[in-house]
Amino acid sequence: MAFLSILTRRLLTGAALACAASVAAAADAYPTRSIEWVVPYAPGGGTDIVARVLAKNMESQLGQTMVIMNKPGAATAIGAEAVARAAADGYTVLSADTATLAANPFIYPKLSYDPAKDFDAVGLTVRFPMILVVNPSVPAKNLDELVKWAKEENGAHYATPGPGSPHHLATELFRDLTKLSLSHVPYKGAAPAVQDVVAGQVPMMFVDTASGQQFIASGRLRPIGIASLERVEGFSDIPTLDEQGLKSFEAYAWQGLVVPKGSPAAAIEKLNEALRKALAAPEVKERLKALGLQATPSSPAEMDAYAERERAKWGPVIKSAGIKAD
Numbered sequence: 001m002a003f004l005s006i007l008t009r010r011l012l013t014g015a016a017l018a019c020a021a022s023v024a025a026a027a028d029a030y031p032t033r034s035i036e037w038v039v040p041y042a043p044g045g046g047t048d049i050v051a052r053v054l055a056k057n058m059e060s061q062l063g064q065t066m067v068i069m070n071k072p073g074a075a076t077a078i079g080a081e082a083v084a085r086a087a088a089d090g091y092t093v094l095s096a097d098t099a100t101l102a103a104n105p106f107i108y109p110k111l112s113y114d115p116a117k118d119f120d121a122v123g124l125t126v127r128f129p130m131i132l133v134v135n136p137s138v139p140a141k142n143l144d145e146l147v148k149w150a151k152e153e154n155g156a157h158y159a160t161p162g163p164g165s166p167h168h169l170a171t172e173l174f175r176d177l178t179k180l181s182l183s184h185v186p187y188k189g190a191a192p193a194v195q196d197v198v199a200g201q202v203p204m205m206f207v208d209t210a211s212g213q214q215f216i217a218s219g220r221l222r223p224i225g226i227a228s229l230e231r232v233e234g235f236s237d238i239p240t241l242d243e244q245g246l247k248s249f250e251a252y253a254w255q256g257l258v259v260p261k262g263s264p265a266a267a268i269e270k271l272n273e274a275l276r277k278a279l280a281a282p283e284v285k286e287r288l289k290a291l292g293l294q295a296t297p298s299s300p301a302e303m304d305a306y307a308e309r310e311r312a313k314w315g316p317v318i319k320s321a322g323i324k325a326d
Helices: 002-029 046-062 074-084 098-107 143-152 166-178 190-199 209-217 265-280 282-290 300-321
Strands: 035-039 066-070 092-097 119-134 156-160 182-186 204-208 222-226 252-260
Touching (some): 035 046, 046 066, 046 092, 046 265, 046 282, 074 098, 074 252, 092 119, 098 252, 098 300, 119 143, 119 265, 119 300, 143 222, 156 166, 156 190, 166 252, 166 300, 190 209, 204 209, 252 300
Parallel strands (some): 156 182, 156 204
Antiparallel strands (some): 092 252, 119 204
């Protein structure tokens, strides 16, 4: 009996070692097939472009194709739900952003996914600094002049790409801090909102660097201040709102990469490594810079912490402003 007990223990130990070796081999082999990259916006937008630029570099490192799948709608909730329900095997990733991970839980009374529980972070990708701009007909060239003008006008209208967008949240925080009377004019996307400010239909808005870059350069939009704590490369002549007296004012549209909760740690590690290398690649950095974007490489833990801080920051703003999904 003792002999059988020893034999059994040896067989079990051998099986365990074989299983561990098999798992390790599978981890080393990842990925063995193409990876689906879900973009929760329509093709051609900023998020889609960033995903395609990064995917092209990452797939050369991973040795597998990264297939971009556009699943727009419901402020990213449609794409997010699809990924949250996908197999947790490392072969489905999502471009998650401010709306996905920070704003939607407070805007939608019933959300089809839980941003804090349904995903594992891979890492942050980029952020779009926000710039407060006005139509050139507005007689203001800095923050003090804009505040004075708005008060003399007994308020002003402002454009956004839609309720709950980072542009909207930035303006609501700005309104709260300056105590200005501002009226929201929502659009379906950044492009039509910017075009109407350029045309003078709406006097002001917070625009992201990518959407506003060409109009600021051509003089069709006048920048008042940038919503970062330091001046931004490529826009260094635009003073921050912080240095103009709106202390600690900071607002970005940001993005990161996530996978379904419970995805293999080895897969997350490889994806993070490939993502970091892609963000550091000279050709990628130049492409992002041309779009007015800042690369924000991070570890998964750093992304989780950042998303949590953003929820804590914007949740009260959304509740105070009474922002709800259409």
